[in-house]
Amino acid sequence: MSSRTPQPLGFKRRIHLPIWMAIVACLVFQPVFAEPPLSDTGKYELLPDTQYAVRLAVDLLGAHPTVGDLEAIAGGALTTDELIERYLDDERFYHRLLWIANDFFLTERTDIPFFQETFDDEMEEELAASVGEEPLRLFQYLVSHDLPMTELATAPYTVADSTLAKFWGIDYPGPEGGSEWMKCHYMDGRPHSGVLSMQSFYFRYDSTAANKQRGRANHITRIFLDDNHFQRNVSLEFR
Structure with missing residues (x-):
């Protein structure tokens, strides 16, 4: 982490x-x-x-x-x-929860190549850490507050520090430059649904015009349903 x-x-x-x-x-x-x-x-x-x-x-x-x-x-x-x-x-x-969550989200180190010309190396490192930790911090927040795990996919909010909030446009209630991860909301009016509405999650698992979101859909079923399409036993018959 x-x-x-x-x-x-x-x-x-x-x-x-x-x-x-x-x-x-x-x-x-x-x-x-x-x-x-x-x-x-x-x-x-x-x-x-x-x-x-x-x-x-x-x-x-x-x-x-x-x-x-x-x-x-x-x-x-x-x-x-x-x-x-x-x-x-x-x-x-409390700290260990981040590692536990990353075992299935696999977001802890998110590459941000699209922004390498915008930020200096130190800021890029801090930003990459915050983007990668957003799903993990929600898991940590739920366990720490005795909230149901279903909120990983249903929570009407996200969690962020000031770095992530400034990057994604989130109404962070803490001070400027605050490192505490707090409950907050995206300011673009999107309906919140836990990890499923997180910008960081879809930034980590992107898609292409040819893939048409199929890769993202597989990661969602892998994480939340323990169903990896690439590990299914599928037989093909050619005629």
Whole structure:
């Protein structure tokens, strides 16, 4: 992600059960190439709590657990559910959300070749970071405010910092040059629909006269429906 330090949004630092369960499930139980070990009864063996704690910390914080956490888990003074609650209250989880979102949006580094003659190198770098982070920051905003994930495709607003707001024409409520990402709206009168109405999303996934939006449509179904048209089993018969 960008090296800029995101400012706190003043959110309530408690994640409701449906949201954190979805995030943890996506991360911790993602498919792996190696088959997990089987017990003598033919059932899968669960990881020991200390190993599970390591996996949780790496996935949710991007770091290993402390020695104290591992000792507390091993000694029974701390349960893995309590550890999850602690990690979800950790400031590092707030930053980690950007990386989690980028795993499926793939927008974090957006090239802006059309504007290279307009901005100096420093401004171009800052602008590219803000454009690439707009979808990721909405995901971060929703989780941080305990809002439903459906708002990724339905939110009647976007989020922006002052750089993105000035570039796309967004009514940023913060100060000039503000780096805090805040809830706001495009000023061109477009109906908002979460990521689906973001200029940055379609800037990242562009189209051509020949492609006629088919590539964009595939990225939308890939991200929101887990349906990649290029990975479908299709048979052709030539006559």
